[in-house]
Amino acid sequence: MSRSRDAVHEILRQSAAFRSAQDIFTEMRADGSKIGLTTIYRALQALNDDGRVDVLRTDDGEAVYRACATSAHHHHLVCRGCGLTVEVDGPDVEVWAERVGAEHGFTAITHTVEVFGTCAACAKG
Amino acid sequence: MSRSRDAVHEILRQSAAFRSAQDIFTEMRADGSKIGLTTIYRALQALNDDGRVDVLRTDDGEAVYRACATSAHHHHLVCRGCGLTVEVDGPDVEVWAERVGAEHGFTAITHTVEVFGTCAACAKG
DNA sequence: AACCGTTTTGACAATCATTTTCATTTTCTG
């Protein structure tokens, strides 16, 4: 529901990179929208609750969001330069995480795995 | 150098969990120290620059620190209940990350991998 | 011990992302 939420979702769909709330706000305002920053935060939170967008934290603690193609469990390969993101799979990693947890008596294992690098385009400068 | 920095380092050494700046501040003040919060932030930053402490972000974006036993590359298995942390190794994961990056033309690959779970003690309640 | 330049420290203000509050507007539903 809600027009704003769809608009925010749409912005994310059109971007291959993770985007911050401020970032989305700036783009939408530039496009003539009168949306408020608060609404964007609410939309992102709702989209995330519904599993429609993924969120991760940058090194400086800012939350960034992305509309991923799949809702299945996956990881990200993110370009440090332009933010270009590729969704990747890591069956071995899933198994490893479970095993490591079990070996130390931990249960209800979850994990976060993100891979960073410089994409081919950015490497050229 | 600096007394405060050693004091902060010492607090971390005595904890198996990741700790926040505020958290460390509260403990030191309770112990009678007159240290300021600013100094703690500076100490943590310096210790991190020197590679003496690891840092990671909680889900709500707070930075938490830990003095790890090894300075070599490793990952963490963290208890969601008490924060108890075990340093773990994942050779397969390193290889996987490199391969995934290379497959997509990315260079200068790095990665973050953290495993969360409930430790045996916390599972008992 | 008194002196002096350097480093460290801590109180306080400033920043920045995010959340809350609250009154207004929009959307639904009957």
Next chain:
DNA sequence: CAGAAAATGAAAATGATTGTCAAAACGGTT
């Protein structure tokens, strides 16, 4: 269309972190 419920935006409140700056602690030197 009325009236209730949900959504919105502006502005204030939070909370972590950083910047500022003057006071305090050091270190080495007479």
